[in-house]
Amino acid sequence: MSPGTGAALRLLAASVDAKAVAEIGTGCGVSGIHLLHGMRPDGVLTTVDQEPEHQQSARQAFRDAGFAGNRARFIPGRALDVLPRLADAGYDLVFCDGDRLEYQDYLAESLRLLRPGGLVAFEGVFANGRTVDSGPQPTEVLRLRELVRAVRESQDLVSSLLPVGDGLLCAVKR
Numbered sequence: 564m565s566p567g568t569g570a571a572l573r574l575l576a577a578s579v580d581a582k583a584v585a586e587i588g589t590g591c592g593v594s595g596i597h598l599l600h601g602m603r604p605d606g607v608l609t610t611v612d613q614e615p616e617h618q619q620s621a622r623q624a625f626r627d628a629g630f631a632g633n634r635a636r637f638i639p640g641r642a643l644d645v646l647p648r649l650a651d652a653g654y655d656l657v658f659c660d661g662d663r664l665e666y667q668d669y670l671a672e673s674l675r676l677l678r679p680g681g682l683v684a685f686e687g688v689f690a691n692g693r694t695v696d697s698g699p700q701p702t703e704v705l706r707l708r709e710l711v712r713a714v715r716e717s718q719d720l721v722s723s724l725l726p727v728g729d730g731l732l733c734a735v736k737r
Contacts, residue, residue: 565729569593581598596624596628607636613642621637622635653678656683656684670713678736681735683736685733721737
């Protein structure tokens, strides 16, 4: 994750006064640390990843960054299996950095999870510049283009594509 993307996540979490954030794709915890820095001091990050070793690394990174253990909830598993079990309208922000082939499905789940005024963000939508390249593209890029179009055309969302890192697609739920 680029420093610019991290700063944007921190800002986005602060802008919605985030108390409850869902993160798809824990990774090594870098994005989670940025989100936690932007969240309210009593906020909880729920982070989902199918790789237990990623979550262990993130747990240690959060501790090293000074966050109490009760600030993050780690749920192992495939995002599309876990997300349906999370509370409707229970989240202020959903950050998606998982399987890009599943981003459209993450969007549907995010709309259910977000409260009105909540925000969803998708990392990596530029796909290293391939989403704007006119040549033949792999399925991942075609799906990212579909996601951008769906978010832009949705009557339920107010969106912007931020040119930080590899592209951060953000949208506020009306």
